[in-house]
Amino acid sequence: MQIARSLLDQVVEHAVRDAPNECCGVVLGNDDTATAVRELENLAASPFRFDIDGRELLPLVFAEDDEDAEQLLAIYHSHTRSDPYPSQTDVNFAAGWPGVEWLIVGVPKDAEPYSRSFLIDGGMIKDVELTVT
Numbered sequence: 001m002q003i004a005r006s007l008l009d010q011v012v013e014h015a016v017r018d019a020p021n022e023c024c025g026v027v028l029g030n031d032d033t034a035t036a037v038r039e040l041e042n043l044a045a046s047p048f049r050f051d052i053d054g055r056e057l058l059p060l061v062f063a064e065d066d067e068d069a070e071q072l073l074a075i076y077h078s079h080t081r082s083d084p085y086p087s088q089t090d091v092n093f094a095a096g097w098p099g100v101e102w103l104i105v106g107v108p109k110d111a112e113p114y115s116r117s118f119l120i121d122g123g124m125i126k127d128v129e130l131t132v133t
């Protein structure tokens with residue numbers, strides 16, 4: 001997807017603020033272009049995993065019926081103890097959200113945060129381009 005630097009900064013700032021716990025949230029937009037970032041609460045409040053209240057995600061999915069509405073482009077979360085690459089837990093979670101990108105922010109202890117995006121389909125992980133504008 002394409003995302004403005006200021007929006008990606010919001011995601012990274014959220015990841016840094018919640019470290020060492022993982023953070024999570026969603027990126028909304030149209031036509032593969034991000035228009036908004038919404039922070040969600042990590043119900044697991046854990047450095048190793050995240051959990052989202054499905055009731056917060058479902059209205060975003062239903063909004064997709066309306067062509068003008070912002071769509072759910074990506075679910076984001078952070079990795080504070082490992083590289084920003086989908087874990088098996090992420091792959092399992094992703095099975096419920098086909099076509100939604102997985103934006104992961106790595107927050108290493110002694111290095112700058114960095115972000116990667118993936119599509120996870122049928123258990124297969126594919127890198128997708130994150131175009132920062």
Ligand SMILES: [Zn+2]
Nearest residue numbers: 079086087090
């Ligand atoms: Zn993860």
